[in-house]
Amino acid sequence: MADLYSEEAKEEIRRALKKWEEQVLPEWLSRMPEREEQFTTLSGIPLKRIYTPLDLKDHDYLQKLGFPGEYPFTRGIHATMYRARLWTMRMFSGFGGPEETNERLKMLIRAGETGLSLAFDNATLVGVDPDDPLAEGSIGIVGVSVPTLVDMEVVFKDINLGEVTTNMTINPPAPVLLSFYVTVAERQGVPYDKIGGTIQNDPLKEFIAQKTYVFPPEAAVKIAVDVMEWSVKNLPKWNPVSISGYHIREAGATAVQELAFTLADGIEYVRQLRARGMDIDEFAPRLSFFFDSHINFFEEIAKFRAARRMWAKIMKEWFGARKPRSMWMRFHVQTAGCSLYPQQPWINIVRTAIEALAAVLGGCQSLHTNSFDEPFRVPSEFAAKIALRTQQIIAHETGVADVIDPLAGSYFVEWLTDEVEERAWKYIDKIERMGGMLEAVKKGFPQREVEEASYRFQKEVEEKKRIIVGVNEYREEESEDVRKVPLLEFDQQEVERRQIERVRKVRASRDQERWSRALEELERAAERGENVVPYVLRAVKAYATLGEIMGALKRVYGTYAEPPYY
Amino acid sequence: MQSPRTTRRIKVLVAKVGLDGHDRGAKVIARALRDAGFEVVYTGLRQTIDQVVAAAIQEDVDIIGINQHEGSHFHIARKLLQKLEESGAGDIPVVMGGSIPLVDVEPLRAMGVKEVFLPGTPIAEIVKRLEEIASERKHLAPRAKG
Amino acid sequence: MSDPSVLIERAKAGDKRALGRLLTLLEELNADNAWILERLSSEGGRAHVVGITGMPGAGKSTLISRLVRAFRDMSYKVAVISIDPTSPISSGSIMGDRLRMQEHATDPGVFIRSVTNRGILGGVSLAALAMIEAFDVMGYDKIIVETVGVGQSETDIMNVADTIVVLTMPGAGDDVQALKAGVFEIGDVYVVNKSDRPDAAKTYEYMLFVAEKEALGRGGSWRPAVVKTSAALGLGIRELAETINRHFSYVLESGEKERRLIARRTHLVRLVAARLLLQSLSEVMEGERERVGKVVRDMRGFYDEAMRIVRLTGKRLVE
Ligand SMILES: Nc1nc2c(ncn2[C@@H]2O[C@H](COP(=O)(O)OP(=O)(O)O)[C@@H](O)[C@H]2O)c(=O)[nH]1
Numbered sequence A: 001m002a003d004l005y006s007e008e009a010k011e012e013i014r015r016a017l018k019k020w021e022e023q024v025l026p027e028w029l030s031r032m033p034e035r036e037e038q039f040t041t042l043s044g045i046p047l048k049r050i051y052t053p054l055d056l057k058d059h060d061y062l063q064k065l066g067f068p069g070e071y072p073f074t075r076g077i078h079a080t081m082y083r084a085r086l087w088t089m090r091m092f093s094g095f096g097g098p099e100e101t102n103e104r105l106k107m108l109i110r111a112g113e114t115g116l117s118l119a120f121d122n123a124t125l126v127g128v129d130p131d132d133p134l135a136e137g138s139i140g141i142v143g144v145s146v147p148t149l150v151d152m153e154v155v156f157k158d159i160n161l162g163e164v165t166t167n168m169t170i171n172p173p174a175p176v177l178l179s180f181y182v183t184v185a186e187r188q189g190v191p192y193d194k195i196g197g198t199i200q201n202d203p204l205k206e207f208i209a210q211k212t213y214v215f216p217p218e219a220a221v222k223i224a225v226d227v228m229e230w231s232v233k234n235l236p237k238w239n240p241v242s243i244s245g246y247h248i249r250e251a252g253a254t255a256v257q258e259l260a261f262t263l264a265d266g267i268e269y270v271r272q273l274r275a276r277g278m279d280i281d282e283f284a285p286r287l288s289f290f291f292d293s294h295i296n297f298f299e300e301i302a303k304f305r306a307a308r309r310m311w312a313k314i315m316k317e318w319f320g321a322r323k324p325r326s327m328w329m330r331f332h333v334q335t336a337g338c339s340l341y342p343q344q345p346w347i348n349i350v351r352t353a354i355e356a357l358a359a360v361l362g363g364c365q366s367l368h369t370n371s372f373d374e375p376f377r378v379p380s381e382f383a384a385k386i387a388l389r390t391q392q393i394i395a396h397e398t399g400v401a402d403v404i405d406p407l408a409g410s411y412f413v414e415w416l417t418d419e420v421e422e423r424a425w426k427y428i429d430k431i432e433r434m435g436g437m438l439e440a441v442k443k444g445f446p447q448r449e450v451e452e453a454s455y456r457f458q459k460e461v462e463e464k465k466r467i468i469v470g471v472n473e474y475r476e477e478e479s480e481d482v483r484k485v486p487l488l489e490f491d492q493q494e495v496e497r498r499q500i501e502r503v504r505k506v507r508a509s510r511d512q513e514r515w516s517r518a519l520e521e522l523e524r525a526a527e528r529g530e531n532v533v534p535y536v537l538r539a540v541k542a543y544a545t546l547g548e549i550m551g552a553l554k555r556v557y558g559t560y561a562e563p564p565y566y
Numbered sequence B: 001m002q003s004p005r006t007t008r009r010i011k012v013l014v015a016k017v018g019l020d021g022h023d024r025g026a027k028v029i030a031r032a033l034r035d036a037g038f039e040v041v042y043t044g045l046r047q048t049i050d051q052v053v054a055a056a057i058q059e060d061v062d063i064i065g066i067n068q069h070e071g072s073h074f075h076i077a078r079k080l081l082q083k084l085e086e087s088g089a090g091d092i093p094v095v096m097g098g099s100i101p102l103v104d105v106e107p108l109r110a111m112g113v114k115e116v117f118l119p120g121t122p123i124a125e126i127v128k129r130l131e132e133i134a135s136e137r138k139h140l141a142p143r144a145k146g
Numbered sequence C: 001m002s003d004p005s006v007l008i009e010r011a012k013a014g015d016k017r018a019l020g021r022l023l024t025l026l027e028e029l030n031a032d033n034a035w036i037l038e039r040l041s042s043e044g045g046r047a048h049v050v051g052i053t054g055m056p057g058a059g060k061s062t063l064i065s066r067l068v069r070a071f072r073d074m075s076y077k078v079a080v081i082s083i084d085p086t087s088p089i090s091s092g093s094i095m096g097d098r099l100r101m102q103e104h105a106t107d108p109g110v111f112i113r114s115v116t117n118r119g120i121l122g123g124v125s126l127a128a129l130a131m132i133e134a135f136d137v138m139g140y141d142k143i144i145v146e147t148v149g150v151g152q153s154e155t156d157i158m159n160v161a162d163t164i165v166v167l168t169m170p171g172a173g174d175d176v177q178a179l180k181a182g183v184f185e186i187g188d189v190y191v192v193n194k195s196d197r198p199d200a201a202k203t204y205e206y207m208l209f210v211a212e213k214e215a216l217g218r219g220g221s222w223r224p225a226v227v228k229t230s231a232a233l234g235l236g237i238r239e240l241a242e243t244i245n246r247h248f249s250y251v252l253e254s255g256e257k258e259r260r261l262i263a264r265r266t267h268l269v270r271l272v273a274a275r276l277l278l279q280s281l282s283e284v285m286e287g288e289r290e291r292v293g294k295v296v297r298d299m300r301g302f303y304d305e306a307m308r309i310v311r312l313t314g315k316r317l318v319e
């Protein structure tokens, strides 16, 4: 036992606390009543007035915390953490057509970035071509449009894919975009074992949040696991999934739900990979995570710490992982877009700074900070720069990165970490009893939970049980202020026209027979239940478009539509 | 005894046009409107303008509410209003909500969008405004008396 | 555009806006406009009314969307009436069936309409039956009605459809429950949907048994059919459409169609009568509130008072 306090010491503290509560507190309360009868975290966890060593019940230091780089990794996955290397300041980019994005990427590389991150436009995200009627007016707006191999070649023109790593935020069309990327690398002469980066490829959370689903849940998971399996076997440096709580949180989930559902998604993928005969230590080191950092400061820090401890336990105790690397929860964090508001937009800078600080104190591996103009549009360069500078101030000026896990041992933070963990386990138990996350998603369980939480939050804001500065309190007539926000402008219509033209040209100029054979074979392979990735690769090389390949898969697997509520 | 007729229900179409997948707002609104006694027709994600207009006409809704988060609100408003007009349904008021910059509100109104709700608008305010809009419209298309 | 006669004429000419408006009038039918029904019904009676029932989540809306496509391929005009059974009279509702069928929204030969009670007692049944008449007159060949059947008030609509399709799915735990509740006594066609799922074969066997058993108990030469489908993947849809058509030929030839049509319209008369009665009853009660209040104070003359209200109501109605 490595309990911090002896029974005698605790007894003494208990007596003193009682005395304080009986003799000191009442007079203060009568003179200065508290602002609320019951304070709660953003997730609704009730908080006490004060935390003491008595709140660390059964707190075994070595078991619960240990040291950084050691099981259960509560204090960090690396022994040196930010003392050796700061987190990666990875800023998400991409807008317009491949040409604009290529320019932007090359600029970032010149500025010293090697970790590229691609955001795709809505058409690409759901796997339709730019000339699809649904895509009208949306090409290039929230990210870059990449419907063909030719487009991907333009995105990475004059960029050596052996020297950069690329993060691609893409889900149902993941096999197609991965095939584009791998083919471009191959044509540059980069061998498979030099291709590095991450593909989001996390379909379960699409049903819970985000909503760029295409296929029904079962098929969606099958295809994603195809990508994971193929990547682990062929691309040793590639992270074939980024298990994402971010979008779940953005859809209105609580911190506890975000944590629990993300872990449950991870558990489902691990089971599916093992069911294909893969060894846990073969693929587990390649799993990566992605969380939100919201505004309720301590709760977020507790969430990150609990997340590491829980995942390590799941990997070791549930799945028998042996390599420490398999137990590492490596995660990227983005500050909470949903915590930003268009009213008095400048103050979003402050919110983002606080959220970023929580992510760093929580031990993230990489971080994206939102720009204050996010509630309007894709960030302008000016706003994006402030966001990046925010991270640099945290890294170099505040000193918070100089000591590892500096909040450990705070009675409150340790208690809250335990509490968040306990609540998350309850959810995981429930999902396990339903047969795992895939079954739970099919039943609409996490969807319903998130919708409830989101609705509850909305009501609390309306009833002013939660104050949001500038929104339901401290409001201003502010039209002038907002008019000054410089917005990113680009010629969207021109990009759309160009993208439609290119996809049509690609369709017209390819070897039609090879193309139709490749699509036909893909469809047959999907029907037989084979791993689709090798067939998608072949179709991509025959210049089948994103929309066509997704179309073939839809014919086999069907599509999904979601009811208005659960 | 319960009266066979309570007040007339207001029927609203809540729609998302195009590929924008942010449905948190649309769903919160749908639920809040239901709780306020509205009949809500929800057509789900990824609708074309033509589908929205067809649904509005077949369901004979009193108001069309478009929730949009990807910046194509002008494009959508223009096409939607035009298509409604062509389909003999130009009298159905259109309201919009979502991440729309304040500077775009007036131009949208000038185009014929009846109301624009910015993020953070209290639901009670939205409900009240929709009730007003629906009642303004009653004289235009009188319902059967009860 | 609010004169019902004009709406009827325009709707007949194919104006969907007019038809949509007309359906709203039917939903809110009352003493002043009940005559509309007469204008509609006198010309109808030829369409095929297909009722589709089953538990929530069985896949009714998804399957209907597939059926619409199949019927359209056979060149029929199709109307869908989707009934929301969930919301209580006193609150609003969210209607979401439509979202599974939106791909057909812009098809000129398809019309989809969601129905709720609109805050009126018995509103759903009346609205649905009245809409059937309207769609019929407007030349829709197939009128598909989606309801959650079991134990709901809408079962009365199911009982008057020309063809009743009962949907089940694999592992639907309450098969026995449903059997007890009598759902399995009404089906002309049974569908085991979600047959893409591994446990579908068992349910199929079970449904064959149910259909077999039931065929013994009913008159006529139609043996309830059992069809396997996967609405998600589009399997078995053509066979289902053909089976439904085969049943229609059967009801036409056997005279069953005529019987069901009369039953349906008889029921409609009853619902309209009830609506009008209730409407004038509440108007009468409104006016007599004070006097009734005095009488009930000591309960003497209670019965006479009730009968007086009945007479007043009748009188008011006739005027
Ligand atoms: N696996 C599978 N799922 C289906 C099938 N048909 C419908 N579903 C799913 O079942 C759920 C309920 O479908 P819905 O049509 O709304 O059912 P309803 O409540 O009976 O109208 C949805 O998630 C559908 O995608 C099918 O044939 N196979």
Ligand SMILES: [Mg+2]
Binding pocket: C060, C061, C062, C097, C146
């Ligand atoms: Mg349904």
